[in-house]
Amino acid sequence: MEIRQENRNDYDAVYNVVTKAFKTAEKSDGNEQDLVNALRKSKSFIPELSLVAVENKKVVGHILFTKVYVGGVSELALAPLSVLPEYQRNGIGLALIKKGHGIAAKLGYDYSIVLGNSEYYPKTGYVPASVYGIKASFDVPDKNFMAIKLNDKAAKINGIVKYDTAFGIN
Numbered sequence: 001m002e003i004r005q006e007n008r009n010d011y012d013a014v015y016n017v018v019t020k021a022f023k024t025a026e027k028s029d030g031n032e033q034d035l036v037n038a039l040r041k042s043k044s045f046i047p048e049l050s051l052v053a054v055e056n057k058k059v060v061g062h063i064l065f066t067k068v069y070v071g072g073v074s075e076l077a078l079a080p081l082s083v084l085p086e087y088q089r090n091g092i093g094l095a096l097i098k099k100g101h102g103i104a105a106k107l108g109y110d111y112s113i114v115l116g117n118s119e120y121y122p123k124t125g126y127v128p129a130s131v132y133g134i135k136a137s138f139d140v141p142d143k144n145f146m147a148i149k150l151n152d153k154a155a156k157i158n159g160i161v162k163y164d165t166a167f168g169i170n
Contacts (some may be wrong), residue, residue: 001092003099006050006062011037013059014052014082021082026117032080035166039066044164048103049076053083053092060087063096065104065112070134071159076104076150078114079167097124101150110154111147113161118143133158138169 006014018033039045044066053061061083068077078100083092101124104112113129114121115136126146129135136145137160163169 001060001095002054003051003095004054005048006052010052010059011040014062017059017062017084018080018082020084021088022080024085032082036062036064036080038166039064039164042066042164042166044068044166046076046107048107049100051096051100051103053096055087060084061092061096063093063100065100066164068113068164069159069162070111070113070157073157073159074109075157076109076112077161077163078112078116081116093120094124097121101125101148105150110151111149111157113145113147115140115145118146121146124148129161132156135160137161137163 014036015033018036022032046066049065051063052059063081065076065078067074081093081096101112111132113134114126125148128142129145129147130142132147132149133156134147
């Protein structure tokens with residue numbers, strides 16, 4: 001399996017992967033594939049952090065990290081992470097997260113936040129965001145709103161996450 005930066009030729013395949021992945025997801029609003037398209041056109045988009053997993057020349061997974069602001073500091077949100085249902089539970093999602101974290105740290109980001117499954121994301125180091133003083137701008141269980149420190153030397157930050165308007169939650 002290869003993990004690489006997404007390019008324009010991948011857009012249709014990524015749309016398909018996200019659609020299929022969230023069709024069977026425990027929690028979904030059904031618009032995740034459209035969110036990806038909207039985020040690509042936003043000021044929050046970071047091309048280096050839109051990654052695909054490719055197996056036998058087929059895009060089987062995708063991850064997107066975009067800019068958010070916490071107390072005025074630019075950090076990252078992981079959203080969404082998608083793997084085709086028939087490829088799930090094979091470590092592809094975990095590999096996409098790990099690769100994304102490595103690139104994010106090299107780009108100088110200190111934290112990544114995620115709203116997600118409290119049993120899955122801790123496998124990659126995510127803990128409740130409140131540990132770092134990071135709060136959501138909406139009501140969500142602490143266990144589902146998580147963050148990871150990408151840089152050991154990063155200062156603790158305090159603040160409410162401000163998402164790109166494409167998310168429709170600010």
